[in-house]
Amino acid sequence: MSKQLGFLHNSEKCVGCRGCEMACKNEYQIDAAPQWRKVFQLHEEDFSLPTRMFFSMACNHCAHPECLRVCPVEAYTKRDDGIVVHDPNRCIGCRLCTMACPYDRPQINSAKKKVEKCNLCYQRIDNGEQPACVAACIPGALELVEINDILDQKTGVLKTLPGLPSPKLTTPSIRFIGPKQGKQIRRD
Amino acid sequence: MKFHQSICPRNCYDTCSIISTTHKGVLISVEGNPHHEYTSGKLCPKALDDVKKVYSPQRIRYPMRQRGRYSGFWERISWDEALTLIAEKILSLKETYGSSLPLALNKYSGNFGVLHNAMEGLFTGIGATTRTVGSPCWSAGVEAQTYDFGTFFCSDPLDMAKANLIWLWGVNPAWTAVHQMPIIFDAIDGGAKVVCFDTHFSATAARAHRYVQVRPGTDGLLALGFAKVLLEENLIDSNLSSYTLGHEEFFHYLENEISLDNCSEITGVSISTIRELALEYGKTHPACIWAGFGLQRYTNGGQTLRAIDALGALAGHLGEQGGGVQYAQFQTWRFSGAIQNPAHPFNISSNTDHPSIDSLTQNQKQTDRLLNINRFSEEALSCTDPPVKILWISGRNPLSQDGNLQQWKKLINQLDLIVVNDLFHSKSSEAADLFLPITTHYEHWDLNAGYWHYWVGVNEPAILPIGESRSDIQIAWDVSSKLNELEPGSCIFPTSGDEKETLLRELGPQMLDILGLKKPEEILKAPVRANFPSTAWENRIFATPSGRYEFFSSQASNARLSPLPIFVPPLNPSIDAPLRLLTPHHYSTINSQVYASGADNSDYVLHLAPELAQRHNLAVGDRAQIWNKSGLLEVVIQPLLGISADTVIIFQEQVEANSPLNCLIGTPLTDMGQLILGAPGFALNETFVNLRKL
Numbered sequence: 001m002s003k004q005l006g007f008l009h010n011s012e013k014c015v016g017c018r019g020c021e022m023a024c025k026n027e028y029q030i031d032a033a034p035q036w037r038k039v040f041q042l043h044e045e046d047f048s049l050p051t052r053m054f055f056s057m058a059c060n061h062c063a064h065p066e067c068l069r070v071c072p073v074e075a076y077t078k079r080d081d082g083i084v085v086h087d088p089n090r091c092i093g094c095r096l097c098t099m100a101c102p103y104d105r106p107q108i109n110s111a112k113k114k115v116e117k118c119n120l121c122y123q124r125i126d127n128g129e130q131p132a133c134v135a136a137c138i139p140g141a142l143e144l145v146e147i148n149d150i151l152d153q154k155t156g157v158l159k160t161l162p163g164l165p166s167p168k169l170t171t172p173s174i175r176f177i178g179p180k181q182g183k184q185i186r187r188d
Numbered sequence: 189m190k191f192h193q194s195i196c197p198r199n200c201y202d203t204c205s206i207i208s209t210t211h212k213g214v215l216i217s218v219e220g221n222p223h224h225e226y227t228s229g230k231l232c233p234k235a236l237d238d239v240k241k242v243y244s245p246q247r248i249r250y251p252m253r254q255r256g257r258y259s260g261f262w263e264r265i266s267w268d269e270a271l272t273l274i275a276e277k278i279l280s281l282k283e284t285y286g287s288s289l290p291l292a293l294n295k296y297s298g299n300f301g302v303l304h305n306a307m308e309g310l311f312t313g314i315g316a317t318t319r320t321v322g323s324p325c326w327s328a329g330v331e332a333q334t335y336d337f338g339t340f341f342c343s344d345p346l347d348m349a350k351a352n353l354i355w356l357w358g359v360n361p362a363w364t365a366v367h368q369m370p371i372i373f374d375a376i377d378g379g380a381k382v383v384c385f386d387t388h389f390s391a392t393a394a395r396a397h398r399y400v401q402v403r404p405g406t407d408g409l410l411a412l413g414f415a416k417v418l419l420e421e422n423l424i425d426s427n428l429s430s431y432t433l434g435h436e437e438f439f440h441y442l443e444n445e446i447s448l449d450n451c452s453e454i455t456g457v458s459i460s461t462i463r464e465l466a467l468e469y470g471k472t473h474p475a476c477i478w479a480g481f482g483l484q485r486y487t488n489g490g491q492t493l494r495a496i497d498a499l500g501a502l503a504g505h506l507g508e509q510g511g512g513v514q515y516a517q518f519q520t521w522r523f524s525g526a527i528q529n530p531a532h533p534f535n536i537s538s539n540t541d542h543p544s545i546d547s548l549t550q551n552q553k554q555t556d557r558l559l560n561i562n563r564f565s566e567e568a569l570s571c572t573d574p575p576v577k578i579l580w581i582s583g584r585n586p587l588s589q590d591g592n593l594q595q596w597k598k599l600i601n602q603l604d605l606i607v608v609n610d611l612f613h614s615k616s617s618e619a620a621d622l623f624l625p626i627t628t629h630y631e632h633w634d635l636n637a638g639y640w641h642y643w644v645g646v647n648e649p650a651i652l653p654i655g656e657s658r659s660d661i662q663i664a665w666d667v668s669s670k671l672n673e674l675e676p677g678s679c680i681f682p683t684s685g686d687e688k689e690t691l692l693r694e695l696g697p698q699m700l701d702i703l704g705l706k707k708p709e710e711i712l713k714a715p716v717r718a719n720f721p722s723t724a725w726e727n728r729i730f731a732t733p734s735g736r737y738e739f740f741s742s743q744a745s746n747a748r749l750s751p752l753p754i755f756v757p758p759l760n761p762s763i764d765a766p767l768r769l770l771t772p773h774h775y776s777t778i779n780s781q782v783y784a785s786g787a788d789n790s791d792y793v794l795h796l797a798p799e800l801a802q803r804h805n806l807a808v809g810d811r812a813q814i815w816n817k818s819g820l821l822e823v824v825i826q827p828l829l830g831i832s833a834d835t836v837i838i839f840q841e842q843v844e845a846n847s848p849l850n851c852l853i854g855t856p857l858t859d860m861g862q863l864i865l866g867a868p869g870f871a872l873n874e875t876f877v878n879l880r881k882l
Contacts, residue, residue, distance in 0.1 A: 015362035015369055015391050017775055022236035022783075026217055029239060050829035052394035136220075138230045139369040184389065186401045187456040187832040188797045 004063060004082035005120060006147040006173025007134075009055050011161070012180050013141035016041065016054035023136030024058070027121065034107035036118040037133055042179070046162035053179040055161060056142055058118035058133065059084060059105045060172030063147075067097035067106055067117075075115075082147070082173060083120045091115050102165035103172065120144075147173045192650035193714070194218065195636040196235050197304075197629045198778050199297035199325070201345075201365035201516075203638035204231055205715045206238075208630055208650040215239050215630055215651050224715055226345065226641040232366050233776065237783035242628050242654060247611055249655020252623040257600065262623065267656060267666065270622055275670040277605050278314065279678060281577050288315035289557050290577035294564055296324065298583030298610070298781070299660070301634030301647060302694050303687060306661035307582045308528035312556075313668055313681025318568065318576055320561035322867025324589065328858035329484040329515050330865060332493035332753075335741040336501075337724075338731025342514040343476075344722040345641050349374045350510030353472040356384040357496065358407060359480025362391035363775040365640065369395075381472075383465065385410070387482075387770060388795075388837055389830025400465070403456040404768055404835060404873060405758025407483050408492035411499045412755055413451035414466040416442045418502050423470030425504025431728040432501055434740020434752065441752050454757075456832070470503050474510035481516075482772060485872045486758045490860025494744075494753035501737050507725040520637040520644050520718045524696035527661070530681045560867035563855045565595035569602070577604045581616050582660065588615035588780040591853040591870070593819065609663060614780060615848055625657040632659035633687035635694055635711075644703060645715025646691065661687060747863045758874060759856065765816040765876035767800075767836050771849060774839040782842035790844055794823035794879075795837040801827040806881055814877040819851030822882070836877065852877055 016039055024030070024037045037058035044050055061084045068076035068084060075090040076097070086106065093113040097106045106117040121131035125144075129135070134144050151157055158176040159167045194206035205224035209217040218238050222229035241247070251270040255261040281290045293311045295304075311317045323330075333340035348354060349371045361368040369392075376382060376397075384396035385407065393399040402410055418424055419442050428435045452459045469475055479496050483489065493515065500506055500513035559567040564586065568576045576599070587596060600606065600619050608617045609624040617623050631654065634647040653659075658666070669683035695708040704719045705711060725737075732738045745751040761768060776783060794814065796806075806812055810825045814836065822845075823838070831837055838849060858869035 012395065013369075013373055015366060015395065017362065017366045018233040019231065019236065019366070022233035023231075026219075026236045026239060029216070032240075044829060050389050050394070052389060052391045052830075054391075136230050136236070138228075138232065138366045139373060179394075182394070182396050183398045184393075184401075184830075185399065185457065185461055186389070186830060187403065188401070188799065188830065 001078070001082055002080050004061070004147045004173050005125070006061055006082070006145060006175070007058070008143040008145040008151070008157070008175045008177070010141045010177040011042070011053050011055055012177060013139045014039075014054045014056060015139055016052070017138060019136050019138055020056050020133035020142055023132045024118070027132035030116065031109065031111065034109045034116045036105070036107065036116060042161060043163050047181070049181055049184055051179055051181065055176065056133070057103060057105065057174065059120070060103055060170070060174045061120055062173060063171035066100040066102070066170050070096045070100040072096065079122065081125070083122050083125075085119045085122060086115065086117050088114050088116065102169050145175070147175065151175060193221070193646060193648050194629055194650060195634070195645050195647040195715070196231075197299040197301045197634065197636055197647070198234065198781065199300055200778060201361075201640040202226065202232070202367045203300070203636060203641065203643065204235060204367070205643065205645055206231065206235065210650050213651060215242055221715070224643065225717070226367055226638075226643060228367065228370070230367070234778065234783050238628070238630070241611070241783065242630055242651070244612070246613075247654065248613065248623055248625040249657060250625060251656065254621055254623070257606070257619050257621065267658070270624060271666050271670040273622065274605070274607060274667055275674050277578060278671065279675055281604070282315075285574035287574055288317050290318070290574045292318035292568060292576045292579050293582065294320055294561070294579060294584055294586055295582040296320070296561065296584045298585070299629065301629065301636050302523050303527065303632070303634045303659065303661045303691055304583060305528040306664035307580070309530050310664035310667055310679070310681045312528060313530045313679045314671070316555035316557070318557040318559060318571065320564055321558040322561045322861055322865045322869065324562055324870045326481050326484070326516060327861025327865045327867070327869030328489035329479065329481065329493040331860035331863055332484070332490040333497060333515055334864050335744045336494060336497040336732075336738055339519070340515055341517045341519055341724045342640065343512050343724040344720070346371060347510055347722045348372065348476050348478070348514070349378070351375050351474050351476040352380050352510070353468065353475035354380055354382045355469065355475070355477045356382065356392055356396065357477055357479050358386055358483035359478050360386065360390040360392045360772065362395065364773050387835060400457060400461065401830075401832060403454065403832070404770065405486040405488060406455040408488060408495040408753070409451050409755040410455040410457060410462070411492070411495035412442065412446045412753070413448055413455070413462050414469060415495070415499045415502050416446045416448060417463050417466035418470045418499075419443070421467060421470065423467070424502055427504070428502070431730075432737040432739060433732070433734045434738060435502070438498060438739040438752055441754065445754070473505070474508045475503065475505050476511050477505070477513045479513060479515050482873065484858060485870060487856055487859060487871045487874050488756040488758050489858040489869065489871060490749070491753055491756050495755070498739055498753045501739065506737060507723065507728045509723045509726070512724055516639045518639060519720065520642055520702065521639070522698050522702060523635070523694040524699065526693045527690060558866060562591070562857060562867065562870040564590065565592055565599045566855065568599050569595060575602060578607070579603050579605070580607045581620070582609050585614045585616045585780040587619060588848050589850060591818070591850060591855040593848075593851050609660065624663055625655060626663070627653045627657045627659045631657065633691055635691040642718040642720055643715050644711070644718060646711050659687065661685070661690065743863070749860065756859065759876075761834070761876045765878050767877050767879060768834060768873070769814065769852060769875045769877045770835060770837045770873055771840055771875075772837065774841045777840050777842060779840060788844055789841055791824040792821060792838050792843050792845060792849060793826045793841070795826050795828045795831055795839070797831045797833040798827040798829065800833040800836070801825060804879055804881055811882040812879060813882055814852065814879050816852055816875070816877045818854050819847065821847050821849065821852055836879065
């Protein structure tokens with residue numbers, strides 16, 4: 001593998017608008033139920049003050065993808081740029097991958113009885129374009145990056161956020177810029 | 189693949205320019221227009237759901253008649269049957285009452301495209317009818333800014349990036365104007381400080397350097413408290429006397445009537461915070477205030493906006509690049525109004541130079557029966573000579589959004605015919621007799637302007653109409669055609685036309701001048717930014733009678749209001765209903781317009797302070813009831829930090845419940861709105877409820 005592409009998500013800039021979720025659906029016209037990308041609100045109790053903070057997550061294109069490891073029909077492949085691609089033609093809908101993924105990102109499409117997930121818009125990337133979610137992010141909170149030591153050594157770049165599974169499980173290709181908290185003058 | 193220019197017609201700050209993609213006549217994708225400086229190539233989730241919305245199986249594709257209101261037994265009928273039914277009813281009522289006043293139109297902003305004003309044109313073409321005036325949205329603030337500045341006008345929203353201090357006051361752009369967030373982030377990256385004032389801790393507040401929680405309805409007093417500190421600390425613009433009127437009187441009011449102790453006690457903000465923030469606001473240039481619409485949805489809403497305007501003026505922030513007090517604007521809406529004012533031998537003097545929100549001419553105001561849109565059901569019921577018998581609901585969902593549902597039920601009982609034109613069934617169509625299916629903005633021509641940014645553009649159809657749906661203007665032409673077929677001369681609205689030609693006629697000389705165009709056709713190429721300067725009031729020459737910023741407004745005085753901005757307390761809770769209910773917009777909706785992929789909730793979620801929940805022995809997920817004398821609603825409890833214990837919040841999410849949220853809402857009115865919009869606004873935030881565990 002020559003490199004590992006992934007996402008950098010800035011929770012300070014993410015306002016939780018769900019534009020990325022819907023840009024993904026607009027690009028692929030997928031049904032409402034399978035959510036290849038989803039915006040989650042961080043648990044308020046993990047912070048000292050109310051936060052109203054969010055993160056957006058799709059397939060993390062892990063360095064050690066559990067989905068790929070458990071798939072009995074080799075529906076998953078990992079490209080040279082690190083993108084984990086799911087082939088619906090091979091998929092038999094056994095759901096082993098949905099159980100194996102600690103992030104719950106391969107999603108079963110109950111109408112098609114097959115699994116679906118984010119393929120990082122590899123066809124757009126191959127055309128020199130940004131993935132649909134990144135291109136659509138209004139506040140500029142979501143970026144496509146190369147996951148490497150240079151990125152990890154930058155100040156403020158985190159490998160995980162409170163409440164997420166340990167990155168040791170699958171080495172996900174996502175990094176975070178954590179939320180900052182302002183001063184709150186409240187009456188409650 | 190083909191690309192088409194679309195414009196999002198929702199009633200929203202952002203009015204996005206969209207590039208829609210079709211393949212073999214099918215809409216396959218929508219994206220933000222990268223060449224539009226505000227949309228900047230990106231769309232919000234509501235617009236990104238449009239393809240699904242256009243082809244949604246729930247969309248109504250044919251004219252339908254309901255056998256028995258609320259029965260849900262809808263049967264498909266032909267357009268000719270529907271039009272005949274409507275036209276015959278109109279003509280028979282005209283004969284019975286000798287007047288067309290029994291015919292009422294209730295229309296607002298479901299689609300803000302100019303061609304949708306064809307509905308008003310149709311009604312004008314029929315004769316004197318019953319209409320709505322005013323706005324459920326922004327009336328008090330519009331009037332307040334008109335007293336202060338002479339008209340309401342805001343800077344280009346990109347101007348905010350130049351601010352060194354931004355006060356977001358009662359506005360939550362993270363959810364309601366998301367394209368402003370990158371501009372605010374740019375300002376932050378450039379070193380600006382952001383303070384957010386709100387009743388609750390919002391997603392926007394979470395991204396500000398400082399959040400200040402204000403007791404609902406007391407923001408005007410807080411602004412006056414800041415103004416008093418500026419005065420005490422001599423942080424007043426030294427040039428005030430050259431461009432303002434009445435600052436001495438205002439100083440006198442601040443000195444004698446405003447005490448910081450009182451201000452702190454009522455607003456819930458400590459004196460030290462008031463002092464600290466006021467000093468920062470007075471000393472930092474440029475400093476921008478963005479005043480949101482929610483601020484003025486109180487019985488004192490107009491005074492609140494006037495107090496905030498006055499604070500901005502006092503500190504010398506008006507006309508400053510990256511400064512000012514921003515609310516909204518309507519200067520880019522100076523369309524010719526030809527659609528809603530069809531030429532008539534007796535009605536040729538259409539006043540096209542004066543833009544008005546309801547776009548009624550003086551002539552019509554004398555003949556039409558005008559009802560406050562915010563008290564429509566009550567006022568319609570009180571019309572007896574002649575009574576209202578036909579109601580046409582267009583671009584609205586009053587049974588989901590209006591107050592006083594009990595009066596609405598009475599009104600429905602007295603009506604002979606209710607017509608709804610819409611895309612989907614709604615709370616309002618449940619009561620309708622006829623449903624006319626309309627096109628989306630991907631299926632018709634239109635012309636749209638923003639009320640925040642300065643852009644105006646054409647929306648071109650990308651696909652053919654779905655099913656038998658027709659555009660509002662086509663429906664208006666068709667009704668006129670049927671009326672004239674049954675009784676020649678009964679309607680002077682055109683009986684046919686061309687959408688594109690019609691929209692081009694809306695660009696009169698004034699609008700062409702504003703847009704810097706020589707010919708209307710030039711707008712077909714791409715959206716155009718009006719050639720206003722980026723900073724509102726940059727020369728400090730105002731549109732008031734005095735040409736100055738008016739702390740002291742004779743116009744306000746003539747309207748029997750205080751000439752100076754003053755604090756008037758909001759309504760107080762009572763023992764029967766001790767909690768204030770706020771119903772702010774949710775990121776996924778604009779009022780009752782939802783996106784099809786939104787989660788289907790079966791319950792309203794009541795957000796409240798953990799302390800208040802505890803007091804009622806309520807935990808997360810518990811069921812409870814909130815009620816007042818208007819109605820009762822079952823809710824699910826969600827305790828949330830950042831809400832004060834005297835307030836509860838239900839965001840306007842999509843909920844499939846029998847009882848709608850507005851069953852709790854009465855029709856309190858704002859202090860201002862009458863002069864400029866013909867009726868006071870909706871003081872929606874003055875709603876109080878009681879709470880009990882189930």
